[in-house]
Amino acid sequence: MTGRQVAIAGAGFCEHASKRSDVNMAEMVHEAVENCLKNANCDISSIDAFVNGNMPGFEGVNLPELWMTDWMGARNKPLLRVTTGGTTGGSIGIAGYYNVTAGIPGIDTVLVVGFEHQSCGDTSVGLASVAYAETSIWTKLGLSMDKMTRIFGAGAAIGISSYQAINYMKRSGATEEDLARVVVQNRHNAAKNWYTHLKMPNLTIEEILETPFISYPFRYGMVTPASDGACAVIFTTEEKAKDFTDIPVYVNGVASVSNESAILGYSGSGACQLDPCEQIGAVESAKLAYSQAGISFPEKEIDYAEVYSPLPTQELQWLERLGLFEENTAHLRYRDGTTAPNGELPVNCSGGVNSTNSIGASGLERIAEAALQIMGKAGNQVPRTVHTAIGHSWGGVINLVTLMVMSDQQKRKWKGVA
Amino acid sequence: MGKKKSSKPPATKPTAKRAAKPAAKEAATEKRTRPQGGQASKRERTMERVGIVGYYQVKPSMDLQMDRYEAAFTAVRGALDGAKLKRKDLTSVVSATNDFYDGRTISNCFTVEASGSYLKDETKVEMDGAYAVLYGMMRVLSGNHKLVAVWGGSMASCFPYEVTSLLSTDPTFERSTELLNVMTAGGFQMRSYMNRFGVSAEEIAKVAVKNHQNASRNELALAESQDESITLDKVLGSDPLSSPVTDLMYARPCDGMACILLAPEQQALKITDHPIWIAGVGYSQENYYLGERDLSKSRSMEDAAKMAFKAAGITDPKKEIDVAEIFEHFAHEELILSNAIGLSEPSSPSSIPINPSGGAISGNALFATGLVRLIECAKQINNEAKGHQIDGVHTAIASGQVGFCAQNNILFVLEGGEKQ
Numbered sequence: 001m002t003g004r005q006v007a008i009a010g011a012g013f014c015e016h017a018s019k020r021s022d023v024n025m026a027e028m029v030h031e032a033v034e035n036c037l038k039n040a041n042c043d044i045s046s047i048d049a050f051v052n053g054n055m056p057g058f059e060g061v062n063l064p065e066l067w068m069t070d071w072m073g074a075r076n077k078p079l080l081r082v083t084t085g086g087t088t089g090g091s092i093g094i095a096g097y098y099n100v101t102a103g104i105p106g107i108d109t110v111l112v113v114g115f116e117h118q119s120c121g122d123t124s125v126g127l128a129s130v131a132y133a134e135t136s137i138w139t140k141l142g143l144s145m146d147k148m149t150r151i152f153g154a155g156a157a158i159g160i161s162s163y164q165a166i167n168y169m170k171r172s173g174a175t176e177e178d179l180a181r182v183v184v185q186n187r188h189n190a191a192k193n194w195y196t197h198l199k200m201p202n203l204t205i206e207e208i209l210e211t212p213f214i215s216y217p218f219r220y221g222m223v224t225p226a227s228d229g230a231c232a233v234i235f236t237t238e239e240k241a242k243d244f245t246d247i248p249v250y251v252n253g254v255a256s257v258s259n260e261s262a263i264l265g266y267s268g269s270g271a272c273q274l275d276p277c278e279q280i281g282a283v284e285s286a287k288l289a290y291s292q293a294g295i296s297f298p299e300k301e302i303d304y305a306e307v308y309s310p311l312p313t314q315e316l317q318w319l320e321r322l323g324l325f326e327e328n329t330a331h332l333r334y335r336d337g338t339t340a341p342n343g344e345l346p347v348n349c350s351g352g353v354n355s356t357n358s359i360g361a362s363g364l365e366r367i368a369e370a371a372l373q374i375m376g377k378a379g380n381q382v383p384r385t386v387h388t389a390i391g392h393s394w395g396g397v398i399n400l401v402t403l404m405v406m407s408d409q410q411k412r413k414w415k416g417v418a
Numbered sequence: 419m420g421k422k423k424s425s426k427p428p429a430t431k432p433t434a435k436r437a438a439k440p441a442a443k444e445a446a447t448e449k450r451t452r453p454q455g456g457q458a459s460k461r462e463r464t465m466e467r468v469g470i471v472g473y474y475q476v477k478p479s480m481d482l483q484m485d486r487y488e489a490a491f492t493a494v495r496g497a498l499d500g501a502k503l504k505r506k507d508l509t510s511v512v513s514a515t516n517d518f519y520d521g522r523t524i525s526n527c528f529t530v531e532a533s534g535s536y537l538k539d540e541t542k543v544e545m546d547g548a549y550a551v552l553y554g555m556m557r558v559l560s561g562n563h564k565l566v567a568v569w570g571g572s573m574a575s576c577f578p579y580e581v582t583s584l585l586s587t588d589p590t591f592e593r594s595t596e597l598l599n600v601m602t603a604g605g606f607q608m609r610s611y612m613n614r615f616g617v618s619a620e621e622i623a624k625v626a627v628k629n630h631q632n633a634s635r636n637e638l639a640l641a642e643s644q645d646e647s648i649t650l651d652k653v654l655g656s657d658p659l660s661s662p663v664t665d666l667m668y669a670r671p672c673d674g675m676a677c678i679l680l681a682p683e684q685q686a687l688k689i690t691d692h693p694i695w696i697a698g699v700g701y702s703q704e705n706y707y708l709g710e711r712d713l714s715k716s717r718s719m720e721d722a723a724k725m726a727f728k729a730a731g732i733t734d735p736k737k738e739i740d741v742a743e744i745f746e747h748f749a750h751e752e753l754i755l756s757n758a759i760g761l762s763e764p765s766s767p768s769s770i771p772i773n774p775s776g777g778a779i780s781g782n783a784l785f786a787t788g789l790v791r792l793i794e795c796a797k798q799i800n801n802e803a804k805g806h807q808i809d810g811v812h813t814a815i816a817s818g819q820v821g822f823c824a825q826n827n828i829l830f831v832l833e834g835g836e837k838q
Binding site for chain 2: 024050055056057061062066069074077078080086094095098099101102103104105120130254255257258259260280281284292395397399
């Protein structure tokens with residue numbers, strides 16, 4: 001039993017900002033859907049099924065796909081909702097792939113929609129409840145309030161990521177300047193991409209290093225913003241993709257291998273039992289997705305990477321774990337310009353999550369941007385032709401990972417090459 | 419893989435054996451004037467089959483003496499043990515939980531260990547468990563996965579379901595009035611059905627009576643729902659929830675978890691001698707606003723049934739289906755949904771047994787309920803249903819739903835395999 005070849009036919013975004021108070025959640029989603037349909041030169045009648053996802057706790061609406069049915073154009077069509085926290089975007093992309101590849105009668109073209117309207121709710125409250133739900137158990141065990149407050153810090157991304165960053169910096173020898181360099185590259189790239197949130201074309205490393213610390217080693221100038229935004233991507237079969245676009249982007253490998261949640265630390269202190277930058281889940285995801293795509297030498301075969309990096313150390317760490325750079329060398333590649341848009345392996349030319357982060361859409365935006373680079377339609381298009389690209393996301397308590405490998409060539413041709 | 423060695427590969431199955439079984443079946447169900455048995459193999463399927471090779475249901479309870487990790491572990495482990503498989507055989511795990519029902523953000527991030535998903539391709543569907551089965555099925559059909567565990571459930575004893583249902587409403591126009599919730603929506607739906615088709619409340623109460631009685635024969639039913647001696651008067655006289663819906667017509671949310679193991683056709687035949695085949699699936703979502711919908715019917719279930727029957731090659735559901743397990747949030751939904759599927763009409767009740775297990779009324783652990791419907795169908799086909807077994811079941815249908823007045827419906831067609 002083998003699945004059908006899947007292709008990405010188009011992608012669209014809405015404008016991202018700190019507060020999209022001109023639209024509500026459903027209207028914002030509609031903008032992205034309209035843009036996506038325009039990008040793929042089709043109308044809503046071409047869509048057979050829908051996949052929807054966001055981080056429900058952040059806006060305080062449970063199962064919002066029910067309410068926004070008509071804004072997506074999903075009335076009387078099959079719809080599946082997938083949510084996995086930070087990896088939601090990646091997970092719905094993968095769900096879109098599986099919807100098409102499964103060959104369920106009547107489902108050929110699938111519209112995948114990810115969104116987040118963070119200004120409607122309180123993201124910190126949403127993040128705190130990642131760990132908060134455990135407190136009933138912990139209070140029974142007699143945990144003190146003092147420890148409890150630390151749990152909330154650990155539950156939020158910045159808490160756990162600080163531990164991860166310190167571990168990574170110790171291992172690799174990356175310095176604070178290296179972190180700032182990653183941020184500068186992202187914000188410069190974002191300035192050339194129309195929909196992004198933090199556009200800073202003249203930002204310098206020195207400016208970042210003057211901003212105050214949030215949690216060592218992260219300074220205010222280094223962290224991801226909270227954005228409102230949405231993204232939509234069309235997945236379809238190989239045959240139908242040619243009706244939508246001249247250069248279909250074939251999806252050749254998908255994986256979402258989960259690591260244990262113990263990374264957070266069982267005592268809930270945030271002090272980790274495992275090295276949180278080791279990321280076996282990402283290593284295994286890469287192995288699985290590359291083997292599906294027939295990629296044996298990721299560092300040579302992959303031309304473009306969109307990795308999910310709200311914080312700069314993560315960008316360095318993921319590039320290593322996903323096999324694009326050798327261990328502990330990623331920061332050196334940023335120093336020599338390998339990752340710049342005109343470099344050997346351009347990374348996050350969209351500006352990345354570091355410049356724009358509407359959680360439920362972010363993972364999908366990585367897939368969309370990588371696909372658009374292959375199509376040659378990206379907002380900040382790299383000068384040379386991209387043949388193979390990856391879109392990655394992470395989430396949960398840094399234990400969930402998704403990865404999608406895309407190419408301008410079909411999977412079966414790939415197998416011959418490898 | 420830890421499997422039982424099948425005596426013969428499926429391709430060389432003797433046709434004589436295959437023919438023998440329907441004959442035996444017809445004898446067992448002589449009373450029912452339904453040509454069946456061999457039909458399944460004659461059907462023109464348009465979808466590849468996926469095998470259910472194992473299942474387990476944690477007995478639902480109003481206050482389960484487990485936390486959700488233990489319940490998830492019990493469900494997944496139970497299914498693996500039942501199929502004589504190990505965790506290492508799993509390639510993917512799909513869960514069905516909800517952040518609001520679990521009272522936490524990213525409800526799947528701490529269940530990785532408990533549900534056996536450590537270093538597995540893991541994901542979560544935030545819909546009823548039946549949709550997680552759909553996604554699990556897609557994963558199997560892709561050829562990427564050989565054994566997928568699908569688990570789901572929730573702990574209603576830990577969350578106020580009626581409050582979270584308010585949070586599913588349109589936040590601008592409906593939430594502020596606090597008038598629309600799962601109860602009032604159910605009230606509108608029942609009234610609409612009664613008025614449109616001239617059905618009395620007694621007719622609907624009869625469904626509740628049947629399901630409560632059926633639950634008393636189902637050992638895995640919620641204890642509170644089991645009532646052999648229930649009467650129409652008791653149902654109609656129970657506390658009103660939202661007129662005309664009364665307490666005993668409502669499938670009250672409870673605690674529970676369930677798990678199903680899915681495998682591709684060839685793999686399933688290696689794992690078990692009697693896999694249950696998912697032969698067809700259909701799902702659809704209608705629009706949200708109740709005022710724009712005809713609540714006395716279910717457009718989404720009509721579409722879902724059409725899609726599922728086409729995939730499975732079923733042309734005459736009334737004749738070809740032996741039993742139906744329908745996720746009914748309220749007693750009247752069983753009627754509305756079975757009408758939409760084409761098993762019955764408002765004026766003539768279904769001749770096919772519906773919800774012999776007691777349906778959702780026998781235990782509505784949200785996000786596990788659809789999974790349990792599939793498990794019940796599998797049990798009926800495998801002759802494992804004990805107290806509520808229906809004779810000669812070969813083809814069964816199971817449904818799941820999400821949203822107010824069943825806004826999104828899913829329908830599965832399940833078939834028994836030819837025994838080797």
